[in-house]
Amino acid sequence: MTLQFKSYINGEWLGGNGVADENPSDLATPVGEYALADVAQTQAAIDAANGARAAWGMSNPQQRFDALDFVGSEILARKEELGRLLALEEGKTLGESIGEAARAGQIFKFFAAEALRIPGEKLASTRPGVDIELTREPVGTVGIIAPWNFPLAIPAWKIAPALAYGNTVVFKPAETVPACAWAIAEIISRAGLPAGAFNLVIGAGRVVGQMLAEHPGIDALSFTGSVPTGNRVLQTATRRGAKVQLEMGGKNPLVVLADADLDQAVECAVNGAYFSTGQRCTASSRLIVEKSVYDEFVARTIKRLSGLKIGNPLEAGVHIGPVASSAQLDTDLSYIRIGREEGAELLFGGDMVECATKGHFLAPTLFAAKPDHRVSREEIFGPVAAVMPADDYEHALALANDTEFGLCAGICTTSLKYASHFKRHAQVGMVMVNLPTAGVDAHVPFGGRKGSSYGPREQGRYAVEFYTTVKTAYTLP
Numbered sequence: 352m353t354l355q356f357k358s359y360i361n362g363e364w365l366g367g368n369g370v371a372d373e374n375p376s377d378l379a380t381p382v383g384e385y386a387l388a389d390v391a392q393t394q395a396a397i398d399a400a401n402g403a404r405a406a407w408g409m410s411n412p413q414q415r416f417d418a419l420d421f422v423g424s425e426i427l428a429r430k431e432e433l434g435r436l437l438a439l440e441e442g443k444t445l446g447e448s449i450g451e452a453a454r455a456g457q458i459f460k461f462f463a464a465e466a467l468r469i470p471g472e473k474l475a476s477t478r479p480g481v482d483i484e485l486t487r488e489p490v491g492t493v494g495i496i497a498p499w500n501f502p503l504a505i506p507a508w509k510i511a512p513a514l515a516y517g518n519t520v521v522f523k524p525a526e527t528v529p530a531c532a533w534a535i536a537e538i539i540s541r542a543g544l545p546a547g548a549f550n551l552v553i554g555a556g557r558v559v560g561q562m563l564a565e566h567p568g569i570d571a572l573s574f575t576g577s578v579p580t581g582n583r584v585l586q587t588a589t590r591r592g593a594k595v596q597l598e599m600g601g602k603n604p605l606v607v608l609a610d611a612d613l614d615q616a617v618e619c620a621v622n623g624a625y626f627s628t629g630q631r632c633t634a635s636s637r638l639i640v641e642k643s644v645y646d647e648f649v650a651r652t653i654k655r656l657s658g659l660k661i662g663n664p665l666e667a668g669v670h671i672g673p674v675a676s677s678a679q680l681d682t683d684l685s686y687i688r689i690g691r692e693e694g695a696e697l698l699f700g701g702d703m704v705e706c707a708t709k710g711h712f713l714a715p716t717l718f719a720a721k722p723d724h725r726v727s728r729e730e731i732f733g734p735v736a737a738v739m740p741a742d743d744y745e746h747a748l749a750l751a752n753d754t755e756f757g758l759c760a761g762i763c764t765t766s767l768k769y770a771s772h773f774k775r776h777a778q779v780g781m782v783m784v785n786l787p788t789a790g791v792d793a794h795v796p797f798g799g800r801k802g803s804s805y806g807p808r809e810q811g812r813y814a815v816e817f818y819t820t821v822k823t824a825y826t827l828p
């Protein structure tokens with residue numbers, strides 16, 4: 352029986368024309384079919400979310416805790432099953448996928464607890480006898496536009512705080528991952544929310560996403576995805592006064608100094624650049640290595656890459672699954688072509704890998720590139736990284752900061768002096784010392800600077816900034 356992934360609008364599941372949901376590891380066996388929502392269904396979802404605003408916005412903290420805790424507990428209890436679905440649909444290895452499902456469950460539980468401690472303040476007035484209270488209220492109806500690369504965790508870290516702080520939600524997932532979106536919605540549909548408080552609209556970005564950006568019924572928009580789409584959403588939504596939060600690309604540097612533990616540095620580089628098939632906005636796509644250890648670092652990295660198994664993410668022992676979609680594979684292959692044409696030296700990979708089934712299996716690819724090569728400057732979002740030498744620490748720092756992006760940066764060093772300097776001077780939102788740039792904790796702020804992000808941070812207690820609006824009340828008792 353073919354699995355059907357439907358939209359969930361005003362408490363009801365809605366069908367439509369069936370589109371095959373591709374399995375990137377086995378193109379002959381789709382995961383299921385999904386129904387593409389149209390403008391009328393998007394309008395119905397926005398109307399439903401606005402209709403439920405009073406009920407959910409005035410719900411008490413215990414109701415919100417109970418709903419979100421239910422969702423978190425069920426995701427955690429079913430993390431193997433949900434991880435398997437994620438591995439099938441997006442192509443992360445089973446271990447990574449189960450880890451992501453667990454992370455999504457923990458995020459719902461974190462924000463369940465946050466619903467019980469929505470912050471406020473009481474201050475003295477400069478006027479005698481007057482009290483001032485600062486309270487936080489829901490923003491209203493939140494539109495959530497999510498990407499495909501973390502199809503459980505990213506929706507979780509947007510939906511959970513939106514609901515915890517009393518907002519209603521219209522969630523538009525990426526078209527590449529309707530099954531994961533449906534699985535989250537199916538659990539939320541049984542969590543005791545009023546009809547319309549949470550809506551899932553599976554549809555095309557240029558139809559459903561564009562409508563969320565344009566529609567006056569959407570008070571705030573949280574987006575993760577590419578820079579061009581993010582900027583378009585920003586312009587459209589801010590023109591009408593909506594609150595906007597964007598998480599976009601990265602071209603994250605990992606600096607390796609001569610005093611680093613080289614085995615640890617190679618591990619950080621390979622994990623950060625290639626695990627999850629390099630499809631992380633936090634991926635270490637630029638490896639900047641002090642010249643005295645450059646040759647040794649490159650030799651050890653190539654040896655490590657040669658030992659990685661590329662294949663079906665459900666198979667034990669596989670380190671890297673397929674690229675998530677044919678569109679992303681085309682992008683990756685075009686950058687491999689560009690790298691070669693611009694004169695970057697292909698050190699490893701560059702080709703497709705034959706597996707038992709026909710899928711988007713691409714070898715991890717390493718270029719020795721100049722800082723101005725496009726493979727060193729533009730986000731590729733696949734298993735393709737650039738390595739380059741630096742004269743010394745100062746040069747490495749300058750190369751690390753020489754980018755339009757500012758999501759995260761890492762350094763491998765045993766020097767407290769350089770680690771401390773780098774933490775202070777890397778122009779990013781997140782900085783890692785002796786750790787891969789990718790793989791963050793879920794209870795602390797996530798986000799970047801420069802062209803990577805816009806608006807308040809996501810995750811942890813900082814999420815309250817985006818999902819609430821502050822009210823200042825003056826009382827003369």
Ligand SMILES: NC(=O)C1=CN([C@@H]2O[C@H](COP(=O)(O)OP(=O)(O)OC[C@H]3O[C@@H](n4cnc5c(N)ncnc54)[C@H](OP(=O)(O)O)[C@@H]3O)[C@@H](O)[C@H]2O)C=CC1
Pocket residue numbers: 496497498499500523524525526527554555556557559560561562564575576577578580581583584598599600601631632679682730731732
């Ligand atoms: N920072 C990150 O985490 C991510 C970065 N990327 C970057 O983006 C590149 C392309 O990936 P892609 O999936 O196409 O990214 P997009 O930015 O196109 O997609 C992200 C989300 O935006 C939606 N969307 C598309 N067009 C519009 C629109 N006009 N208005 C509103 N929403 C829209 C998409 O829907 P739909 O899927 O239906 O098109 C999806 O839900 C990658 O190669 C990578 O560089 C991608 C994913 C995550």
Ligand SMILES: O=C(O)CCC(=O)C(=O)O
Pocket residue numbers: 500501575630631632633788789790791792
């Ligand atoms: O590296 C991580 O843990 C998170 C990465 C992420 O959120 C992304 O790629 O969009």
